[in-house]
Amino acid sequence: MFSAIARVFKTPDLRRKILFTLGMVAVYRLGTMIPGPFVDYVAVRQCLDSGTGATAGLYDMVNLFSGGALLQLSIFALGIMPYITASIITQLLRVVIPHFEALHKEGQSGQAKLTQYTRYITIGLAVLQATTLITVARSGALFGSGGTECSNVISLLDESAAPENAVVNILRIILIIAALTAGTAVIMWIGELITERGIGNGMSLLIFTSIAATFPSALGSIAQGSGGLGTLVVVIAIGVLIMMAVVFVEQSQRRIPVQYAKRMVGRRTYGGNTTYIPIKVNQAGVIPVIFASSLLYLPALVAQFNQTPDPVTGELAPWVTWIMNNFTTGNHPLYMAVFFVLIIGFAYFYVAIAFNPEEVAENMRKHGGFIPGIRAGRPTAEYLNFVLTRITFPGSLYLGVLALIPLIALSVVNANQNFPFGGASILIIVGVGLETVKQIDAQLQQRNYEGLLR
Numbered sequence: 332m333f334s335a336i337a338r339v340f341k342t343p344d345l346r347r348k349i350l351f352t353l354g355m356v357a358v359y360r361l362g363t364m365i366p367g368p369f370v371d372y373v374a375v376r377q378c379l380d381s382g383t384g385a386t387a388g389l390y391d392m393v394n395l396f397s398g399g400a401l402l403q404l405s406i407f408a409l410g411i412m413p414y415i416t417a418s419i420i421t422q423l424l425r426v427v428i429p430h431f432e433a434l435h436k437e438g439q440s441g442q443a444k445l446t447q448y449t450r451y452i453t454i455g456l457a458v459l460q461a462t463t464l465i466t467v468a469r470s471g472a473l474f475g476s477g478g479t480e481c482s483n484v485i486s487l488l489d490e491s492a493a494p495e496n497a498v499v500n501i502l503r504i505i506l507i508i509a510a511l512t513a514g515t516a517v518i519m520w521i522g523e524l525i526t527e528r529g530i531g532n533g534m535s536l537l538i539f540t541s542i543a544a545t546f547p548s549a550l551g552s553i554a555q556g557s558g559g560l561g562t563l564v565v566v567i568a569i570g571v572l573i574m575m576a577v578v579f580v581e582q583s584q585r586r587i588p589v590q591y592a593k594r595m596v597g598r599r600t601y602g603g604n605t606t607y608i609p610i611k612v613n614q615a616g617v618i619p620v621i622f623a624s625s626l627l628y629l630p631a632l633v634a635q636f637n638q639t640p641d642p643v644t645g646e647l648a649p650w651v652t653w654i655m656n657n658f659t660t661g662n663h664p665l666y667m668a669v670f671f672v673l674i675i676g677f678a679y680f681y682v683a684i685a686f687n688p689e690e691v692a693e694n695m696r697k698h699g700g701f702i703p704g705i706r707a708g709r710p711t712a713e714y715l716n717f718v719l720t721r722i723t724f725p726g727s728l729y730l731g732v733l734a735l736i737p738l739i740a741l742s743v744v745n746a747n748q749n750f751p752f753g754g755a756s757i758l759i760i761v762g763v764g765l766e767t768v769k770q771i772d773a774q775l776q777q778r779n780y781e782g783l784l785r
Contacts (some may be wrong), residue, residue, distance in 0.1 A: 342774075345771070345775070348528065349529070352529035355524060355529065356537070366404060366405055367404050367406050367507055369485055369503050375402075375404055375484050396412050397412065405514075406513075407515075408514065409461060409464070409512075409515045411538055411541070413454075413515050414519050414534060416456055421448055421452065454516060461507070461508040461511035464511065469487075522536075539763040542760055574757065577761045581613060581761060582765070583611070589605070589607060589701070590702075591604055591605070591698065591700045608691065613730065614685065615677075615685070615726065615727075619680075620755045623670055623734070627666070671731040671734075674734055675727040682723050692715060693708075696708055730758075733754065
């Protein structure tokens, strides 16, 4: 193992790529520590140290993907989330808009245009999310307080002292939004640079870095809790078992054999080889968890902006109270049940979009391929759809159970924020880690005929 790592750094091209990747990651992490313009960092730290920031339930996913930069209101506060959302939107638009599907089939030129569209959507979403973030931060709700004690994290002038201060405040807010949007653009650029000149997928590595950066503080909080080191050891042991299970499932796949008929082109014979179509158990990846989390955030977000009590009774509206009691804390059984069902539904939905059996069957038919025992064309598409439907069911159950682990930890030991081994975080950590190791291994085998792992 150590000799393989030494071979990595002895190979000039591979060493240059790894060092470039590490340098870009360092720049990204530095940006997460730089406060945005007109942000009172002392007030932000006071709100975070008081513990109110740990209850920002509506923003857990964004804060996770930003490496904690969201709650610090840094220039990289939005993180990579706008790009992820834009990529999902672009992929969904292929089903709705024929032009996007045509671009997808055009090859490299079409993919370049889709990438450009994704960038435009990313900037638009960044402006929208930055505006929402500033609005929520000014209300104090970003740190879960719901009051005014954390509403002074953005330095604005007193408008009652001078009327012209209102114009200055608007300009300051516009500057903050522009800075956060520019931060998202820089993150997108860093990710593309890593993909082009470094190792692995740049966007995935940035998400990996953001999530991994929260592990030490999360484990430290568990050690400082009521259970002490004993609880920390149990959590780490459970985490190792969960990671082993995730690696096993993520590597599991159903291989459908495909036989290609022999063809004579001139004096040469083509085809006649046997290959397979790999269908993973978790074909949807982490997308269903993100979809379900985002959808469950909407009711709580609407309720949060309707906190004005009734002038007669002095109480909140009944629907607001019901949502606040059932959908703002992850330890409620109804929240867990709805979350689990949504993940299963979104898993089937996303797999149906990402994997098109008709398209795969048509491509196989054009190249003379067939599944042994299955006729080419429509029977092949029906068979692929049957296999995909059957294998997606255990994959969706696996995703649902994995996503509920942090919520169960919240119910049992009140450690939702401090339990990093579950949900989207562990899926991304394991998935990106495996893919990056495979890429390093492939490049080592090209040069040394021996990989990183034996």
